[in-house]
Amino acid sequence: MQYQSQSVAKLYFVAAIALFVAQILFGLIMGLQYVMGDFLFPEIPFNVARMVHTNALIVWLLMGFMGAAYYMIPEEAETELHSPGLAVALFWIFLAAAGATVLAYLTINYADLAKLTGNDMLPTMGREFLEQPTITKIGIVVVALGFLFNIGMTVLKGRKTTINLVMLIGLVGLAVFFLFSFYNPSNLVLDKYFWWWTVHLWVEGVWELILGSILAYVLIKTTGVDREVIEKWLYIIIAMTLITGILGTGHHYYWIGAPEYWQVLGSVFSAMEPIPFFMMTLFAFNMVNQRRREHPNKAAVLWALGTGVMAFLGAGVWGFLHTLAPVNYYTHGSQITAAHGHMAFYGAYVMVVLTIISYAMPLMRGRAGANSNKAQVVEMWSFWLMTVSIVFITLFLTGAGILQVWLQRYSESPLPFMVVQEKIALFYWLREITGLVFLAGLVLYIMSFFIKGDEKAA
Amino acid sequence: MSGAFTKSTARNIFYGGSVFFFLLFVVLTFDTMKTLPERDHRENINEQVILGKKVWEDHNCIGCHTLMGEGAYFAPELANVYDRFGQSKEAIVAFIKSRPAEGVPGRRSMPQFNMSDEELEAVAEFLKWTSEINDANWPPNIQG
Ligand code: HEM
Ligand code: HEM
Ligand SMILES: [Fe+2]
Numbered sequence: 225m226q227y228q229s230q231s232v233a234k235l236y237f238v239a240a241i242a243l244f245v246a247q248i249l250f251g252l253i254m255g256l257q258y259v260m261g262d263f264l265f266p267e268i269p270f271n272v273a274r275m276v277h278t279n280a281l282i283v284w285l286l287m288g289f290m291g292a293a294y295y296m297i298p299e300e301a302e303t304e305l306h307s308p309g310l311a312v313a314l315f316w317i318f319l320a321a322a323g324a325t326v327l328a329y330l331t332i333n334y335a336d337l338a339k340l341t342g343n344d345m346l347p348t349m350g351r352e353f354l355e356q357p358t359i360t361k362i363g364i365v366v367v368a369l370g371f372l373f374n375i376g377m378t379v380l381k382g383r384k385t386t387i388n389l390v391m392l393i394g395l396v397g398l399a400v401f402f403l404f405s406f407y408n409p410s411n412l413v414l415d416k417y418f419w420w421w422t423v424h425l426w427v428e429g430v431w432e433l434i435l436g437s438i439l440a441y442v443l444i445k446t447t448g449v450d451r452e453v454i455e456k457w458l459y460i461i462i463a464m465t466l467i468t469g470i471l472g473t474g475h476h477y478y479w480i481g482a483p484e485y486w487q488v489l490g491s492v493f494s495a496m497e498p499i500p501f502f503m504m505t506l507f508a509f510n511m512v513n514q515r516r517r518e519h520p521n522k523a524a525v526l527w528a529l530g531t532g533v534m535a536f537l538g539a540g541v542w543g544f545l546h547t548l549a550p551v552n553y554y555t556h557g558s559q560i561t562a563a564h565g566h567m568a569f570y571g572a573y574v575m576v577v578l579t580i581i582s583y584a585m586p587l588m589r590g591r592a593g594a595n596s597n598k599a600q601v602v603e604m605w606s607f608w609l610m611t612v613s614i615v616f617i618t619l620f621l622t623g624a625g626i627l628q629v630w631l632q633r634y635s636e637s638p639l640p641f642m643v644v645q646e647k648i649a650l651f652y653w654l655r656e657i658t659g660l661v662f663l664a665g666l667v668l669y670i671m672s673f674f675i676k677g678d679e680k681a682a
Numbered sequence: 683m684s685g686a687f688t689k690s691t692a693r694n695i696f697y698g699g700s701v702f703f704f705l706l707f708v709v710l711t712f713d714t715m716k717t718l719p720e721r722d723h724r725e726n727i728n729e730q731v732i733l734g735k736k737v738w739e740d741h742n743c744i745g746c747h748t749l750m751g752e753g754a755y756f757a758p759e760l761a762n763v764y765d766r767f768g769q770s771k772e773a774i775v776a777f778i779k780s781r782p783a784e785g786v787p788g789r790r791s792m793p794q795f796n797m798s799d800e801e802l803e804a805v806a807e808f809l810k811w812t813s814e815i816n817d818a819n820w821p822p823n824i825q826g
Contacts, residue, residue, distance in 0.1 A: 258756065261790030266783065269793050270756050271745025335795070338740040350739025352753050386689075408739075410732040412812060413722040416752065417714070452689055459692035466700040470707050479820035480750050483717045487818070489710070554822060557751030557759065638825045641758040642790070 225587045227298040229305035234588045236291030237581045243284035250277040255656040275355045283322045288577030295584045301382025314370045321363040354405045368399040386455040391437040397430030413481040420476045428469040448516035457507045464500035487549035494547045498540030508532030520679035521594035523603040527579035534571025559625035567618040596677030603672040609665025616658045624651035721816040734808025737801045759826025764813040771806040
C-alpha cells in the first residue's frame with residue numbers, strides 16, 4: 225500500500241464480509257423452507273428471507289466495489305484520495321441505511337413498511353431486487369454521488385490510467401442505470417421493460433467493466449506483466465461486453481409483451497455474450513503464465529484465476545444454456561434460472577470482490593507482501609469449499625429445473641406447480657446440504673483472517 | 683494480439699461499439715414503445731388495475747411468485763392464474779382471503795394479508811388484466 229488513504233477500503237471490505245454471512249444464513253433458511261414449507265412461518269415468510277438474501281448480496285457487492293475503488297484508484301492515480309473523511313462518512317451512512325432496511329424487513333410487515341416510508345408518494349417498492357423503501361433508494365443515490373465525486377476528483381488530479389478510467393465508467397454507469405429503479409409506471413409491461421435497464425444492464429453491462437478493471441489491476445500487481453498488454457486486453461473484453469450485452473437485454477423481452485422481433489435480436493446478441501467472459505478466462509490464465517515475478521500472495525492469484533473460470537461457466541455456459549428464445553420458452557422462470565443466477569453471481573461478482581480483498585487486505589493490515597503461508601492455505605481451502613459447493617448447488621438446481629420443465633411444461637399431461645415441487649424435493653434437500661458446506665467454507669474463509677504472520681514481498 | 687492491433691484500436695472499438703449499440707437500443711426501444719399499446723391493452727388499465735398493481739407491490743407478492751415468468755420460484759406463476767381458475771376473479775379473491783394465518787402445516791404457505799374487499803377486488807382485476815397481455819403465448823400451458 226503506497227498511499228495512506230487507501231486504507232479506508234478496509235471498512236468496506238469488513239462490512240462486505242459481514243453482510244455476506246447474513247446473505248448465506250438467509251439463503252439456508254429459504255433452502256429449508258423449500259422442503260419444509262412451514263419452517264419459520266409466519267415469523268419469516270419466504271419472501272422476507274428472499275429480500276434479505278438478495279438485497280444483502282447486492283449491498284455487499286456494492287460495498288466490495290466501493291472498497292476496491294478506494295483501494296485501487298489512489299494507487300493508480302498516484303495520489304492520495306481526494307477526501308478520506310468523506311469516504312468514511314459515506315461508509316457509515318451506507319451501513320446504517322442497509323442495516324436499518326434489513327432490520328425493517330425482519331420486524332415490520334412489508335405493507336406497513338411501504339406505508340410508513342411513503343411508498344404512496346413515489347411507489348418504487350415490491351419489485352424483485354428493488355424491494356428497498358424509496359428513502360433507502362434515495363440514500364443509495366446520495367451515497368453513490370458522494371462516492372463518485374470523491375473518486376472522480378482523485379482521478380482528475382492524478383495519473384489517468386486505463387484501469388481507473390474503465391472503473392470510473394463502470395461505476396458511473398452503475399449509478400445512472402440505478403435511476404431506472406425510480407421509474408415504476410402502472411403499466412406492468414413498461415415497468416418490466418425498464419426494470420431490466422437496471423438489472424440486466426448492471427450485471428451484463430456496466431458491472432462487467434468494474435469486474436474487468438479489478439481483475440486487470442490485480443493481474444498487473446501479481447504477475448508484473450506489462451501494463452500495455454493488460455490494458456489492451458481490458459479494452460477488447462469490455463468492448464465485446466457492451467457490443468453483445470446491450471442488445472442482449474432482448475433475452476428478457478421474449479414473453480413480457482414486447483414485440484416478437486426481440487426473440488431474434490435477443491437470441492442472436494445474447495448468444496454472443498459468453499465471448500467476453502471466455503476472453504476473461506484466457507486473459508487471466510495468459511497473464512499468469514507470462515508472469516515476470518512470483519508474487520507471494522498465492523491465494524489472490526487463485527481467486528483471480530477462479531473468477532475467470534467461474535464467471536465463464538456461470539454467466540457464459542449456464543447463461544447460454546437458456547438464452548435462445550425456443551429454449552427459454554420452456555425454461556423461463558424455472559429452477560434453471562435460479563441455477564444460472566447462483567453460479568453467475570458467485571463466479572463473476574462474489575469472486576472478483578474476494579480477489580481484491582485477498583490481494584489488498586494483507587497490505588492494508590501492514591503485512592509485508594502477503595499473509596503467512598498457513599493463512600493462505602486456509603484461505604485456499606475456503607476457496608475450494610465455496611467454489612465446489614456453488615458448482616454442486618448449480619448442478620442440483622439444474623437437475624430440479626430440467627425435471628420441473630419436463631413435468632410442468634413439456635410432457636403430455638402437465639402437472640400443477642405444487643405437485644411438481646414435491647416430486648423434485650430430493651434435489652432441494654441436496655442443495656440445502658451443499659449450502660451447509662458452503663457455509664463451512666465461508667467460516668473457514670473468515671478464520672483465515674485471524675491467522676497471524678506474513679510472507680515477504682518478492 | 684500484436685502488430686497493427688494496438689491499444690488505441692481496442693479503445694476505439696470500445697467507445698465506438700458501445701455508443702453505436704446503445705443508440706441502436708434506444709431506437710429499438712422507441713419502436714417497441716410504439717407497438718406496445720396493441721399488445722398490452724392499456725385502454726383497460728382502469729383505477730382498479732392501478733390499485734391492484736399497488737397492492738401487488740405493497741405485499742411483495744413477487745417475493746414468492748413469478749409474474750410472466752419473473753420473480754421468485756417458490757409459488758405458482760400468476761400471470762395466467764385468472765385462466766387457471768376458470769376466468770373467475772371470485773376464485774382468486776376467495777383463495778387470497780382464505781389463507782390461514784398460521785399457514786398450512788408441512789406445506790409451503792402463503793400469508794394471510796387481511797386485505798380490504800376493495801384491495802382484493804383490485805388485485806384480482808390486475809391479475810385478469812395481466813392475463814390478457816399478448817405475451818407470445820407464454821406460458822406453454824395452463825400450469826404456468
Ligand atoms: C455475471 C453475469 C450474469 C449474472 C450475475 C446473471 C444473473 C442472472 C440472474 C440473477 C437472473 C434472474 C433474474 C430474475 O430473477 O428474473 C438471470 C436471468 C437470465 N440470464 Fe443471466 N446473468 C449473467 C450473465 C448472463 C449471460 C452472459 C447470459 C447469456 C448468455 C445470461 C442469460 C440469462 C437469461 C436468458 C436469463 C432469463 C432467465 C429466465 O428466462 O427466467 N445471463 N441472470
Ligand atoms: C449457500 C447457500 C445458498 C442457498 C441455500 C441459497 C438459496 C436460495 C434460494 C432458495 C433462493 C430463492 C429462489 C427462488 O426464488 O425461489 C435464492 C435466490 C438467489 N440467490 Fe441464493 N442461496 C445460497 C447462496 C447464494 C450465493 C453464494 C449467492 C451469490 C453469489 C446467491 C445468490 C442468489 C440470487 C442472485 C438469487 C435470486 C435468483 C433469481 O432470481 O433467479 N445465493 N437463493
Ligand atoms: Fe440478462
